[in-house]
Amino acid sequence: MxxxxxxxxxxxxxxxxxxxxxxxxxGKRGHEVVxxxxxxxxxxxxxxxxxxxxxxxGVLPNADRKRxxxxxxxxxxxxxxxxxxxxxxxxxxxxxxxxxxTGTLSELGHALDMDRPVAGLGTHSLxxxxxxxxxxxxxxxxxxxxx
Amino acid sequence: MxxxxxxxxxxxxxxxxxxxxxxxxxGKRGHEVVxxxxxxxxxxxxxxxxxxxxxxxGVLPNADRKRxxxxxxxxxxxxxxxxxxxxxxxxxxxxxxxxxxTGTLSELGHALDMDRPVAGLGTHSLxxxxxxxxxxxxxxxxxxxxx
Amino acid sequence: MxxxxxxxxxxxxxxxxxxxxxxxxxGKRGHEVVxxxxxxxxxxxxxxxxxxxxxxxGVLPNADRKRxxxxxxxxxxxxxxxxxxxxxxxxxxxxxxxxxxTGTLSELGHALDMDRPVAGLGTHSLxxxxxxxxxxxxxxxxxxxxx
Amino acid sequence: MxxxxxxxxxxxxxxxxxxxxxxxxxGKRGHEVVxxxxxxxxxxxxxxxxxxxxxxxGVLPNADRKRxxxxxxxxxxxxxxxxxxxxxxxxxxxxxxxxxxTGTLSELGHALDMDRPVAGLGTHSLxxxxxxxxxxxxxxxxxxxxx
Numbered sequence: 001m002x003x004x005x006x007x008x009x010x011x012x013x014x015x016x017x018x019x020x021x022x023x024x025x026x027g028k029r030g031h032e033v034v035x036x037x038x039x040x041x042x043x044x045x046x047x048x049x050x051x052x053x054x055x056x057x058g059v060l061p062n063a064d065r066k067r068x069x070x071x072x073x074x075x076x077x078x079x080x081x082x083x084x085x086x087x088x089x090x091x092x093x094x095x096x097x098x099x100x101x102t103g104t105l106s107e108l109g110h111a112l113d114m115d116r117p118v119a120g121l122g123t124h125s126l127x128x129x130x131x132x133x134x135x136x137x138x139x140x141x142x143x144x145x146x147x
Numbered sequence: 148m149x150x151x152x153x154x155x156x157x158x159x160x161x162x163x164x165x166x167x168x169x170x171x172x173x174g175k176r177g178h179e180v181v182x183x184x185x186x187x188x189x190x191x192x193x194x195x196x197x198x199x200x201x202x203x204x205g206v207l208p209n210a211d212r213k214r215x216x217x218x219x220x221x222x223x224x225x226x227x228x229x230x231x232x233x234x235x236x237x238x239x240x241x242x243x244x245x246x247x248x249t250g251t252l253s254e255l256g257h258a259l260d261m262d263r264p265v266a267g268l269g270t271h272s273l274x275x276x277x278x279x280x281x282x283x284x285x286x287x288x289x290x291x292x293x294x
Numbered sequence: 295m296x297x298x299x300x301x302x303x304x305x306x307x308x309x310x311x312x313x314x315x316x317x318x319x320x321g322k323r324g325h326e327v328v329x330x331x332x333x334x335x336x337x338x339x340x341x342x343x344x345x346x347x348x349x350x351x352g353v354l355p356n357a358d359r360k361r362x363x364x365x366x367x368x369x370x371x372x373x374x375x376x377x378x379x380x381x382x383x384x385x386x387x388x389x390x391x392x393x394x395x396t397g398t399l400s401e402l403g404h405a406l407d408m409d410r411p412v413a414g415l416g417t418h419s420l421x422x423x424x425x426x427x428x429x430x431x432x433x434x435x436x437x438x439x440x441x
Numbered sequence: 442m443x444x445x446x447x448x449x450x451x452x453x454x455x456x457x458x459x460x461x462x463x464x465x466x467x468g469k470r471g472h473e474v475v476x477x478x479x480x481x482x483x484x485x486x487x488x489x490x491x492x493x494x495x496x497x498x499g500v501l502p503n504a505d506r507k508r509x510x511x512x513x514x515x516x517x518x519x520x521x522x523x524x525x526x527x528x529x530x531x532x533x534x535x536x537x538x539x540x541x542x543t544g545t546l547s548e549l550g551h552a553l554d555m556d557r558p559v560a561g562l563g564t565h566s567l568x569x570x571x572x573x574x575x576x577x578x579x580x581x582x583x584x585x586x587x588x
Contacts, residue, residue, distance in 0.1 A: 057517075063375055065532060074498060074515050076500070077531050078531075079377065079527075079531060080230075080375070080377060081233075081357055081374070082260060082261075083230045083233040083234070083373065083374060085257075086228075086229055086232075086253075086520075087517070087519060090504060090520060091506060091518055101260075102256055102259040102275070103256070103260050104256075105252075105259065105273070106233075106253050106254075106255075106256025107256070108252070108253075108256065109249055109250070109251075109252035109253025109254070109255065109256045110229060112249040112252065113229060113248075113249035113250050113252070113253055114229075124273075126252070202368075204368060204370075206370070212385060221349075223370055223381070223385055224381070224384050224385055225381060226380075226384060226521065226522040226523070226524065227520065227521045228504055228521070229520070234371070234372060237357060237371050238359060238370055238371055375527075376527055376551060376554060376555075377521075377528075379527075379551075395554075396551075396553040396569070397550070397554050398550075399549070399553065399554070400547050400548075400550025400551045400554055401547075401550070402550065403543055403544070403545075403546035403547025403549065403550045404523060404526075404547045406546065407542075407544050407547055418567075420546070
């Protein structure tokens, strides 16, 4: 399947590691990653996924796809600013959120609105999100939620 | 100023009344209303604003602007589905949320992400929202927050 | 009805006058104007419509609605760059094009794609556009085409 | 590089073959293909590119990425209707148009507006497009135009 991974564009080392672990596991288990294509959690998950041979997609707010982080395989420019947040979650079968601020909150709202299963790692506490405490538990959750 | 009013498309009678009061006060105090243009809170706030002589704008998810509720003065079709949620909050100087489910949650995320002051009436409990308990307190809050 | 008026953001004096005449006639005959909200033809048509007491809507590429020209009554920010071109024509029942370059060409394509009647004043020569030679003929055409 | 291939969703056998040849050549020469992800020219170019081992991206008007044709490797759902036309051309370094009606016309307008080099095979006759008469000439043109 394809998993949307969302989260802060500036993160602590610990969160970066966690997001990278999420990417590594997704790649290893044969899942594609879609994210917002920029830094922080977005970069970490792409770096991890690529390490494990997975395919990474970055849906950018910018009109120039060259602005993607170095670990995005398929960059999609939108030039739509934060309206691209909708596209990030629309393009995953499920969502994993790592940390994250207000942008991530908007994505969580859209994810729940589109009935996507969501696993949360230290992210906003919202009804409808399954909070877990490890990268592996996050990937396990979305795998079991999508058949 | 222009105030974005967001909230559920299906609401209780009590919430409908409250949203209508919000609209009435905004209209009376010379503010424009922008909303998602459909039913529930969106209809109620437009009905109230129009009653008070205010101008109402509805930014629709549909490609056909005729789908707006009867109290929208200026309907804007987008054909963009829930990506229009971004445009609703972008087009207000401040936001008032009445009740609301996951769609409203996504709008609150975008509102906070765009640094809009937000007053909440029985809506999601999130950091950054000023929770109030009357239509008047909501309008007072956004008035004081925007200069 | 509501008429989308499209055209160049930099125009000659003659084209500015023509677009202003289009706006004046639309306003006088009770039609709303929707346009891209910026300069050139967009400004001229809004200036003319407002002079005649008409309502003008500007759908902007920017995320800040304050960027609209001085004659826009209802500014809609989109933050979507040229994807807003689609919204300009979607929000008119018919289209009048005055001059215009590649942006206008994209709008003409969308207008024809959405089956909008189009009157052209010195604009791109395309199948499906009715070319006319005065502001009055343009307004007459869209009036007769929409019932 | 990445080439946006645009054109009609219903095409003749001859046009289908031509679009497939375009895809085959792009794949063979190591270029990615991005298109609108649906039928006709979009399907043909993806089929050809995949045959040659190329990577194909489909940017869909639908909110469900499963609606992509069978030869799309990376489907991107948008739920934005024809506003996705902008994203198709934005995501190519150059554009090849095969035949095509009004939707293609809007894409050509956006392509010229974004200064993308465009090769045309039996498509709209517009200033700024280099008209060629074979798939090979089209691919040669975009290769020489992008460095």
